[in-house]
Structures are given as structure tokens and as C-alpha cells.
Amino acid sequence: MTQHDHEPQGVSRRRLVSTVGAAGATGxxxxxxxxxxxxxxxxxxxxxxxxxxxxxxxxVAFHGKHQAGIVTPLQAVGHLIAFDLVPGARRKQAAALLxxxxxxARELMANESTAxxxxxxxxxxxxxxxxxxxxxxxxxxxxxxxxxxxNELTPxxxxxxxxLDKDRSDGDLWxxxxxxxxxxxFDALREIQRQAAGTARLRWQMNGFTRTPGATRRPMTxxxxxxxxxxxxxxxxxxxxxxxxxxxxxxxxPAWMANGSYAVVRRIRxxxxxxxxxxxxEQERVIGRRKSDGSPLTGGNEDTxxxxxxxxxxxxxxxxxxxxARVAAPETNGGAAMLRRPxxxxxxxxxxxxxDAGLLFIAWQADPQLGFVPVQRxxxxxxxxxxxxxxxxxxxxxxxxxxxxxxxxxxRLLEG
Amino acid sequence: MTQHDHEPQGVSRRRLVSTVGAAGATGxxxxxxxxxxxxxxxxxxxxxxxxxxxxxxxxVAFHGKHQAGIVTPLQAVGHLIAFDLVPGARRKQAAALLxxxxxxARELMANESTAxxxxxxxxxxxxxxxxxxxxxxxxxxxxxxxxxxxNELTPxxxxxxxxLDKDRSDGDLWxxxxxxxxxxxFDALREIQRQAAGTARLRWQMNGFTRTPGATRRPMTxxxxxxxxxxxxxxxxxxxxxxxxxxxxxxxxPAWMANGSYAVVRRIRxxxxxxxxxxxxEQERVIGRRKSDGSPLTGGNEDTxxxxxxxxxxxxxxxxxxxxARVAAPETNGGAAMLRRPxxxxxxxxxxxxxDAGLLFIAWQADPQLGFVPVQRxxxxxxxxxxxxxxxxxxxxxxxxxxxxxxxxxxRLLEG
Numbered sequence: 142m143t144q145h146d147h148e149p150q151g152v153s154r155r156r157l158v159s160t161v162g163a164a165g166a167t168g169x170x171x172x173x174x175x176x177x178x179x180x181x182x183x184x185x186x187x188x189x190x191x192x193x194x195x196x197x198x199x200x201v202a203f204h205g206k207h208q209a210g211i212v213t214p215l216q217a218v219g220h221l222i223a224f225d226l227v228p229g230a231r232r233k234q235a236a237a238l239l240x241x242x243x244x245x246a247r248e249l250m251a252n253e254s255t256a257x258x259x260x261x262x263x264x265x266x267x268x269x270x271x272x273x274x275x276x277x278x279x280x281x282x283x284x285x286x287x288x289x290x291x292n293e294l295t296p297x298x299x300x301x302x303x304x305l306d307k308d309r310s311d312g313d314l315w316x317x318x319x320x321x322x323x324x325x326x327f328d329a330l331r332e333i334q335r336q337a338a339g340t341a342r343l344r345w346q347m348n349g350f351t352r353t354p355g356a357t358r359r360p361m362t363x364x365x366x367x368x369x370x371x372x373x374x375x376x377x378x379x380x381x382x383x384x385x386x387x388x389x390x391x392x393x394x395p396a397w398m399a400n401g402s403y404a405v406v407r408r409i410r411x412x413x414x415x416x417x418x419x420x421x422x423e424q425e426r427v428i429g430r431r432k433s434d435g436s437p438l439t440g441g442n443e444d445t446x447x448x449x450x451x452x453x454x455x456x457x458x459x460x461x462x463x464x465x466a467r468v469a470a471p472e473t474n475g476g477a478a479m480l481r482r483p484x485x486x487x488x489x490x491x492x493x494x495x496x497d498a499g500l501l502f503i504a505w506q507a508d509p510q511l512g513f514v515p516v517q518r519x520x521x522x523x524x525x526x527x528x529x530x531x532x533x534x535x536x537x538x539x540x541x542x543x544x545x546x547x548x549x550x551x552x553r554l555l556e557g
Numbered sequence: 558m559t560q561h562d563h564e565p566q567g568v569s570r571r572r573l574v575s576t577v578g579a580a581g582a583t584g585x586x587x588x589x590x591x592x593x594x595x596x597x598x599x600x601x602x603x604x605x606x607x608x609x610x611x612x613x614x615x616x617v618a619f620h621g622k623h624q625a626g627i628v629t630p631l632q633a634v635g636h637l638i639a640f641d642l643v644p645g646a647r648r649k650q651a652a653a654l655l656x657x658x659x660x661x662a663r664e665l666m667a668n669e670s671t672a673x674x675x676x677x678x679x680x681x682x683x684x685x686x687x688x689x690x691x692x693x694x695x696x697x698x699x700x701x702x703x704x705x706x707x708n709e710l711t712p713x714x715x716x717x718x719x720x721l722d723k724d725r726s727d728g729d730l731w732x733x734x735x736x737x738x739x740x741x742x743f744d745a746l747r748e749i750q751r752q753a754a755g756t757a758r759l760r761w762q763m764n765g766f767t768r769t770p771g772a773t774r775r776p777m778t779x780x781x782x783x784x785x786x787x788x789x790x791x792x793x794x795x796x797x798x799x800x801x802x803x804x805x806x807x808x809x810x811p812a813w814m815a816n817g818s819y820a821v822v823r824r825i826r827x828x829x830x831x832x833x834x835x836x837x838x839e840q841e842r843v844i845g846r847r848k849s850d851g852s853p854l855t856g857g858n859e860d861t862x863x864x865x866x867x868x869x870x871x872x873x874x875x876x877x878x879x880x881x882a883r884v885a886a887p888e889t890n891g892g893a894a895m896l897r898r899p900x901x902x903x904x905x906x907x908x909x910x911x912x913d914a915g916l917l918f919i920a921w922q923a924d925p926q927l928g929f930v931p932v933q934r935x936x937x938x939x940x941x942x943x944x945x946x947x948x949x950x951x952x953x954x955x956x957x958x959x960x961x962x963x964x965x966x967x968x969r970l971l972e973g
Binding site for chain 2: 196197198217218258259260261263264265266268321322323324325327328331335342343346347348350351352353354355356357358359361364366367368369413417421432433485487488489490494496498
């Protein structure tokens with residue numbers, strides 16, 4: 142089996158996840174388990190864990206139709222970093238930075254030994270490392286590229302529940318790092334920041350985590366720090382309109398965003414002290430799903446569609462009018478869909494004693510006005526869950542398609 | 558094979574690490590891999606990773622001669638938390654808290670479903686969860702137990718390189734949580750804090766991490782965020798005087814500390830921007846070991862003893878006079894030894910742009926005056942590494958022996 146770097150054939154638009162030998166072969170080779178992993182990825186987009194035997198050796202391809210880190214299975218550790226260009230840095234310097242970053246991402250994701258200046262990730266395999274790059278609205282004015290700025294980067298509307306910290310929102314450039322090993326992820330973070338020196342300065346950075354591969358008894362959807370199964374209703378790659386909803390078409394506009402996607406990033410703090418005081422029944426009423434397995438309160442298992450019409454003996458809907466599962470359901474949102482791929486975060490405790498913890502919500506879509514915005518508008522008006530969460534930071538980034546071999550991320554924008 | 562909970566027979570003083578079935582059996586049973594794990598633990602104290610197939614299912618026994626979390630293989634995620642008793646809480650309330658905490662630790666470490674109020678760790682196995690409890694010097698005056706206060710809790714001396722934040726140092730009570738799954742660890746942290754309500758308030762909390770089991774190509778000693786192999790010179794459990802150095806003897810004083818140990822906790826920030834600017838040669842000269850594999854500059858592999866007498870062609874010592882490996886070597890410290898079991902930490906970036914990252918150094922010893930103190934005195938005077946690190950917080954805690962079945966941690970102190 143041969144792997145085609147730019148646009149894989151034979152595994153129909155699935156990002157190839159390859160397993161390299163224990164010695165860290167530098168050539169691209171899809172191992173025996175590669176197909177199984179790709180299949181698992183395709184099954185439900187996110188939830189399938191990396192097979193246990195390949196936690197360290199699993200490698201995600203840098204080149205491809207889409208950037209890595211969007212439909213890649215969610216990794217155990219994530220870093221989100223935003224940068225602003227320094228005064229004087231314009232298009233030329235930005236292009237050089239994206240070139241450096243792309244080379245670094247390619248080398249680190251391939252686990253090539255030349256790309257390991259800090260030594261932190263020595264001994265480790267690629268550990269499913271992904272590095273994903275995006276552009277914020279402010280990038281385009283700073284680089285004189287206003288004409289290339291996508292309409293999709295129109296600022297998100299204000300939501301009544303927002304309490305946004307501007308210093309931890311937005312940014313010219315956005316980088317998402319994910320890996321199943323914390324040291325591999327940290328090494329990548331250090332290197333990405335080192336490469337930025339002189340061109341872009343750190344604006345904000347957030348650390349996230351999810352479950353360790355193999356910690357659960359069976360592959361299943363992630364839980365968030367409220368203990369809820371989170372991601373059940375994600376669109377599945379097997380659905381015919383998955384690509385249309387998540388990715389900009391190859392013929393889309395602007396042309397440099399072909400096969401790209403838009404990332405909505407929200408730091409959502411959870412009021413866990415309040416939440417954990419509620420009984421399990423109260424919590425399940427807020428969500429509309431059972432805590433144990435994520436199944437709808439109307440019965441079945443996690444994959445069963447909620448019966449939004451079903452009423453209980455007293456005539457009231459089994460899934461309450463303000464239950465999160467109802468308000469967020471695609472069928473109540475004109476089919477709007479986004480691919481949620483969040484990390485949890487926990488930065489210790491706030492001065493008021495409450496845990497500074499919650500969700501680094503990341504939603505991917507072809508158009509935020511058709512994905513995140515209408516869903517969040519509905520949630521903002523009538524979601525029972527909103528009493529237990531605070532949106533504290535927000536960003537919206539244009540994430541170009543994956544680079545062809547020899548190309549760097551954003552080249553079609555910056556050299557266009 | 559039968560497991561004896563209090564004092565294991567037949568596996569000579571090794572803490573039993575048991576592997577429960579995928580369905581989460583509640584009975585204690587040592588699976589087929591249990592022996593292999595115990596053997597690996599015995600080999601070098603810390604470095605052996607949990608076998609890949611049991612990341613989630615590996616369970617560490619709560620009952621035993623020593624508390625869990627000391628010679629247990631280092632987990633991927635750690636939380637350190639210090640509490641102070643609230644005004645009015647005295648010995649009786651402290652005893653009740655330790656009783657609650659012990660029950661919770663036993664249940665969570667055994668992955669018993671009754672002990673999962675937040676739901677965060679639902680679906681996961683025990684994932685090598687350990688919860689370890691200690692008492693700080695201030696605990697004894699607040700509870701009228703001054704006569705039971707060990708001399709070993711004499712405050713650590715000031716070191717010239719210290720820049721300690723009092724708010725993140727010391728504390729009446731100390732809890733160390735470790736797990737190979739971040740959600741399991743978070744769940745335990747939440748529950749430990751919930752149990753404290755009304756009796757003790759949070760003083761400080763730190764989050765740490767290490768490598769994910771299975772991320773490296775072979776089992777090996779951990780790396781820290783400087784990229785150095787860290788822990789090579791740890792005493793090995795196979796050494797005849799390991800127990801004498803690390804644990805208070807069964808006949809030791811005070812009697813309630815029999816089989817206990819003293820934990821020195823230091824938050825050591827690494828000046829990574831400075832460090833990463835040095836060449837690999839310069840870094841290796843500071844440490845006295847090769848970055849690639851931790852072998853001494855005088856040759857051999859990681860396990861080879863450094864040849865401290867060896868001189869280069871120019872007559873100067875190959876391992877420099879101020880090299881960390883020389884200054885910290887047990888042979889230059891009168892045989893002082895401690896078991897270092899640190900987590901790395903990374904809390905984003907400081908206001909000055911430097912990474913807030915480094916080591917949550919935890920050293921275990923029978924007597925800090927014979928373990929940490931003399932070594933740190935030498936390092937403080939002449940360690941080349943000290944230019945690249947800052948000790949920012951410090952704690953010293955008496956960690957009692959492991960509880961017998963039916964006993965709670967600290968019972969011999971609090972009911973004595």
C-alpha cells in the first residue's frame with residue numbers, strides 16, 4: 142500500500158494515520174494498523190482512541206487535503222496559542238514564519254530527529270502529534286491582505302452569556318497542538334514559539350487535556366469535567382454532507398481557503414461547585430441525557446436519536462424545553478452542524494476558591510454563520526446549561542487546507 | 558496467588574500493583590501482569606511504565622506497609638494540594654477528615670462505582686490512581702499534637718537560591734494525587750476537595766504531568782522539561798539499604814510514623830529560554846551527562862557510574878567540578894539518598910513572557926536532614942545547573958505508613 146501525501150487515494154478523503162516502526166523510521170509507511178485506525182477515525186470522526194499498542198508510534202501526516210488536527214482522533218494533551226505580529230512584521234515576514242512553522246510541524250509530526258532542539262521529546266515516538274495553523278481577522282489588515290479576508294471571519298455576535306477577556310481572545314495567528322504525550326506536545330509548543338521570535342509575539346496560550354488512550358473500558362465518546370459524555374451529536378464522517386458542512390469546498394471562496402475550515406475557539410469555564418451540588422437527576426434534566434452513558438432521557442443508547450416529542454405521564458416533555466440536548470440538536474437548528482473537538486482545561490483555582498476549569502471548546506465548520514453562530518444564539522436564549530458555564534474567551538480563525546508536498550500552510554494566501 | 562492487603566507476602570516489600578479485569582472487578586486480584594509490573598517497579602524504583610495493555614485497568618492497592626504513590630511507578634498526571642485547617646477545626650475534625658479521605662482514596666483507587674459523585678471518571682478504569690496523605694509542621698500545633706511532631710519536620714534551612722512564595726509553600730495537610738488518566742486524577746482532586754469542606758481550606762494546588770505510558774520506544778527514565786534524563790541516580794529498590802534510606806523503620810520514632818516517609822516538595826521553575834539558547838555541548842557540561850541517553854560524559858550508558866576522577870587531554874575533569882551529576886552524586890554526599898519522584902509542570906507563560914514551567918520536585922526519604930538537606934546545601938553552593946532554575950515554593954510533609962485494612966491514614970497519630 143502506498144501513501145500519497147497530498148491527496149490520499151483509496152481511503153477516500155480520510156486523513157491517513159500511519160504507524161511507524163518502533164525505531165522511528167523516517168520514510169512514510171502505513172503499517173498494518175494504519176488501515177484500522179483510519180477506519181476508526183472514519184466511523185465517528187473523533188471518539189476512536191489510538192490503538193493501545195501505538196500510543197507512541199502513531200504518526201499523523203502533515204501533508205494532505207485538510208490540515209491535521211481537525212478530523213484526527215482527539216489526543217490526550219492540547220495547547221492552543223495565539224500570536225500577534227510584532228510592529229513592522231508584514232506579509233513577507235509572516236510568509237517566512239509560516240514557512241518555518243510548516244517545516245517544523247512536518248519534521249516534528251514525522252518524528253525526524255533533526256527537529257528536536259530542546260530534547261524534551263527524545264525517546265518518544267510521534268505520539269499522534271498534530272500542529273494546525275490558522276489566521277485571525279486582524280492578520281489581514283496587518284499584512285495588507287484585506288482583499289483576501291474571508292467574509293466568514295466577520296466577528297461573532299455578542300452573546301448575553303459572554304464575559305470575554307479580550308487579552309485571551311482573538312489574535313493574528315492561531316496554533317493548535319495536540320499529542321498523546323505531554324512532553325511531545327510541550328516540545329512542539331516550545332519550538333513553535335521559538336520560531337516566532339522576531340516576527341510574532343505570544344498573545345495568549347491555553348493548555349488542555351482529554352482522556353489517556355486506553356484508560357476507558359471501551360472506545361467511547363469523551364467526557365467533559367462536568368462528567369457528561371460530550372460529543373455524541375457530532376456529525377460523522379460517514380454522513381454524506383460531512384465534508385460540505387465542515388470544510389470549505391475545493392471551489393470555494395476565497396480560493397486560498399479551498400479545503401480549509403473555520404475554527405471557533407471558546408474558553409468555557411464550568412461552575413463546577415454549583416454543578417456538583419445538583420443531584421444526578423437534576424443534572425440529567427439540564428442536559429437531557431443520562432450521565433452514565435450519554436443516552437437520551439427518552440431511552441436507547443448514546444447513538445439513539447432523542448425523541449424530542451415524547452411526553453411523560455404528567456404531559457411535560459421528557460427532554461425538557463430548555464435541555465441542552467434539545468436546544469443544541471441539529472434538527473432544531475435547521476441542520477446547522479459543526480465538528481466539536483474540545484479539550485478540557487484545569488488551571489488550578491481562582492481567587493474566589495472556584496476551580497478555574499472547563500472546556501477549551503473548538504468547533505470546526507465551513508461557515509461559522511451556519512455552524513456555531515445559530516446554535517450559540519439558541520443556546521444563549523434558552524439553554525438550561527448556561528447557568529453553569531461562562532464563556533470567558535473567544536476566537537475565530539481561518540484554517541487553510543492542508544499543504545501539498547513542498548508547500549507551506551497558508552502559501553496560497555501569502556504568495557497569492 | 559493471594560494478595561494480602563496489609564503486608565504483602567512473597568513479593569518481599571514490593572507494593573502490589575494489580576490488574577483488574579476490563580469490567581472493573583471490585584475484588585482484589587493480582588492479574589497475570591501484576592508480577593511483571595512489580596518486578597519492573599523493583600528494578601529501578603520508578604521508571605518502568607505500566608504495561609500498555611493495562612493503562613486503564615491497572616490498580617494500585619490502598620492498603621499496604623507504605624502509602625501508595627511513593628514507590629508506585631510515576632503516573633502521567635499528578636496533582637499536589639495543600640490544605641489548612643479552618644479556624645476551630647482541631648484534632649477531632651482532622652481525624653474525621655482523614656477518615657473520609659481514606660475511605661474515598663480506597664474507593665477511588667479500587668475504582669468502586671459508588672465513589673464517583675462527579676461522574677468525570679465514569680467509563681475509566683482505576684488508571685493507576687494513587688492518593689497519598691501527609692502532615693505539615695503547622696498541623697501539630699493547630700491540633701494540640703506538638704508532642705507527636707517528628708523532629709524530621711524541622712523547617713528546611715534557607716538556601717541562597719531560594720525565592721519562595723509563602724502562599725504556595727507549606728500547609729497543614731498535603732495530598733498527592735497521581736493517575737495515568739487526567740480525568741481520573743481530576744475526579745479524585747474534586748472529591749478530595751469536596752470532602753475537606755468545613756474542615757480544611759485549600760492553601761495551594763499544583764498540576765503536573767509526565768510522559769504517557771507507551772509514548773517511548775523502550776521503558777526508560779523520565780525526561781524533564783530541560784530535555785534531560787532525570788532520575789538516573791535514584792536509589793533502586795533492589796539495593797539493600799533502600800528501605801532504610803527512604804522509609805522510617807517499623808521501630809522508628811515517633812511510633813505513628815512507622816513505615817512512613819518524609820516528602821520534600823519544591824516547585825522549581827526552569828529558565829527554559831536561557832537554557833534552550835545553550836548548545837547541546839554546553840548543556841551537557843552543566844549536567845555532566847549526555848542529553849541523548851543520560852550516560853555520563855565519562856562514557857558508558859545511563860546506568861554506568863560516572864568516573865568523577867577522569868580527566869581530559871587538557872588535564873581538566875571530564876565531568877566538571879560544578880557539573881550537576883557530580884555535585885548531586887551520592888558518593889560526594891556521604892551516601893545521602895532520596896527517592897526523587899517529580900512531575901513536570903507548565904502553567905502557561907508569565908507576565909515577563911517566560912514559560913511558567915519546570916519541575917514539581919518531590920523527594921522521599923526517611924530523614925530530610927540526611928537526604929534532601931545535605932544534597933541541596935551542596936547544590937546551592939556549587940551546581941552549574943542553579944543558574945537555570947529557581948526554587949519558588951517549598952514544603953515538607955510527614956507521610957505516615959500505609960493503612961492496615963480497616964484503618965485510616967494517620968489513625969495512629971490522631972487516635973494515639
